[in-house]
Amino acid sequence: MDTAKVEAIITKHNGDATALLAIMQDIQAEENYLPRDAVEHVAKKLGIPISRIYSMATFFESFHLEPRGKHICTVCMGTACHVRGAQRLVEQLERDLKVMSGGTSEDGLFTLEEVNCVGACALGPLVIIDGKYHGNTTSAKISKVVTGMQKEEGGK
Amino acid sequence: MTVEITINGVKAKAEKGESLLEVIRKYGFDVPSLCHHHAVEPCGSCRVCLVSVTDNGRTKLAASCNYKVREGLDITTDSEEIRRNRAMVLELMLAESNAPAIQKLAAEYGVTSSRFETEESKALAAERDGCILCGLCVRVCEEVVEVAALNFKGRGDKRDVGTPYQETPQNCIACGACAYVCPTDCIGFVEENGVRKLKKWNRELPILKDDAGRPVGPQFQLFYFTQKAGLPADFYKKGGGPAR
Structure with a gap:
């Protein structure tokens, strides 16, 4: 990750070590994961041991230390979504994106993830793609969305 | 500020705010503990140091290591209830640790096998070398x-102690303090053929010999000491430090 970008994020939080979590979130918002060089830079700049940042990054499910795809595809697997067939959505997406749940496609475009509940049970079954909520969806509908995205990416 | 409390x-x-466990021990009462060391901040993770605390007429069981002393506390360090609770803590611990030290302490509380042991817990115990x-x-x-x-990594049943990115920590000076304080002896501190090893962290450092040919300590550790204390770089090489 670009050092200037990391610097900008640290400056935004006034170089405050107690804002570490927010800094980590901002870095992840930029890169979809926590690049190692960024982690090392933050540690050095804030005077925090790398071991503590690593510990925090592994504690919270929402942080990722491995690179993730350009598009993040999250399937809600909460109870309400589950009984409305979320598992079928996962299977459909696995076929469409050619990636197992929890992984990133070979071209680095899509990451497929499961999450236990996003608190939008009335919309279930629910798939979130790049922050956009696709509620009351079906495997056919969601398949259309991702294949459309794949075409768009392929066309570039 | 000095306060007065009652122990048994x-x-x-x-002193107000002092660790209750330390005060209890200072007065000669025996309370077991695994996660406590006077050199570091108490954290109350092992729970075996629990005692009965009566504060303002309310009685509860509390881990004594991170309980801050206050005026008028009434402490009981041994009772049927306390022993039963410590035994339960140890039985839970025994399911996830095969360390001799844990087995020994558990046996003192009459716990020789754990009802919570499963194939999974046994595998976990083997993987962690008895770390609690x-x-x-x-x-x-x-x-x-x-x-x-x-530091710790992960959480819940995936929680473990380790080094960043599970790599050999390049800043580790192999001082062995971790192995020294470890209550389960799971870190694996060995010195052989002029090399000090900390097996759990996969760290190996060559040991410096002074001009008289006597082994002193890992070079990187001595470098760290000289830097920190502002000593000349060849301080240990020239036979400095404690008498050998």
């Missing part, structure tokens, strides 16, 4: 050695 009926004096995740090594490395090469 004995009047005791202590008390975090003493983590705290000593950060607070005393000030290197902070270690």
Whole structure:
């Protein structure tokens, strides 16, 4: 990750070590994961041991230390979504994106993830793609969305 | 500020805010503990130091290591209830640790096998070499050695102690403080053929010999000491430090 970008994020939080979590979130918002060089830079700049940042990054499910795809595809697997067939959505997406749940496609475009509940049970079954909520969806509908995205990416 | 408390009926004096466990021990009462060391901040993770605390007429069981002393506390360090609770804590611990030290302490409380042992817990115990995740090594490395090469990773049943990115920590000076404080002896500190090894962290450092040919300590550790204390770089090489 670009050092200037990391610097900008640290400056935004006034170089405050107690804002570490927010800094980590901002870095992840930029890169979809926590690049190692960024982690090392933050540690050095804030005077925090790398071991503590690593510990925090592994504690919270929402942080990722491995690179993730350009598009993040999250399937809600909460109870309400589950009984409305979320598992079928996962299977459909696995076929469409050619990636197992929890992984990133070979071209680095899509990451497929499961999450236990996003608190939008009335919309279930629910798939979130790049922050956009696709509620009351079906495997056919969601398949259309991702294949459309794949075409768009392929066309570039 | 000095406050007065009662331990097993004995009047005791202590500083306000002091660790209750330390005060109890100072007055000669025996309370077991695994995750406590006077050199580091208490964290109350092992729970075996629990005692009965009566504060303002309310009685409860509390871990004594991170209980801050206050005026008028009435402490009981041994009773049927306390022993039963410590036994339960140890039985749970025994399911996830095969360390001799844990087995020995559990046996003192009449626990020789654990009802919570499963195939999974046994596999976990083998994987962790008996580590009970008390975090003493983590705290000593950060607070005393000030290197902070270690920390916890993950959480819940995936929680473990380790080094960043599970790699050999390049800042570890192999001082062995972690191995020294470890209550389960799971870190694996060995010195052989002029090399000091810390097996759990996969760290190996060659040991420096002074001009008289006597082994002193890992070179990198001595370098760290000379830097920190502002000593000449060849201080240990020239036979400096404690008498050998």
